[in-house]
Amino acid sequence: MAMPSPAFSGLSEWLAMGHHGPYVWSSWGLTFLVLAGLILWVRRERRNWTQQEVRRMQRMVSTRPDRPSKGGRSPTQDQPQPDPQQQGNSQLSNTNIQSQ
Numbered sequence: 010m011a012m013p014s015p016a017f018s019g020l021s022e023w024l025a026m027g028h029h030g031p032y033v034w035s036s037w038g039l040t041f042l043v044l045a046g047l048i049l050w051v052r053r054e055r056r057n058w059t060q061q062e063v064r065r066m067q068r069m070v071s072t073r074p075d076r077p078s079k080g081g082r083s084p085t086q087d088q089p090q091p092d093p094q095q096q097g098n099s100q101l102s103n104t105n106i107q108s109q
Contacts, residue, residue: 017023026033 024030024034
């Protein structure tokens with residue numbers, strides 16, 4: 010079985026691509042340039058987004074209403090808490106009224 014002859018006889022002929030070399034190699038160069046630009050752009054956008062999310066989360070944490078104020082008490086601690094004994098008595102009185 011005979012081996013097929015190579016399409017190009019040497020490196021210079023391969024680089025010339027049958028007089029289409031400037032078009033072929035500029036197309037390859039432009040393709041790689043665009044891909045490299047996209048990779049750099051995506052990395053920069055991801056870094057910017059991550060920094061924005063960190064700042065947003067820090068703002069959310071710093072403005073949370075359940076954080077203790079400067080006095081060391083949270084707003085829920087300032088509200089009077091119901092007495093469990095009174096709650097039990099009110100439930101008993103409600104059942105007494107309903108059973109009568």
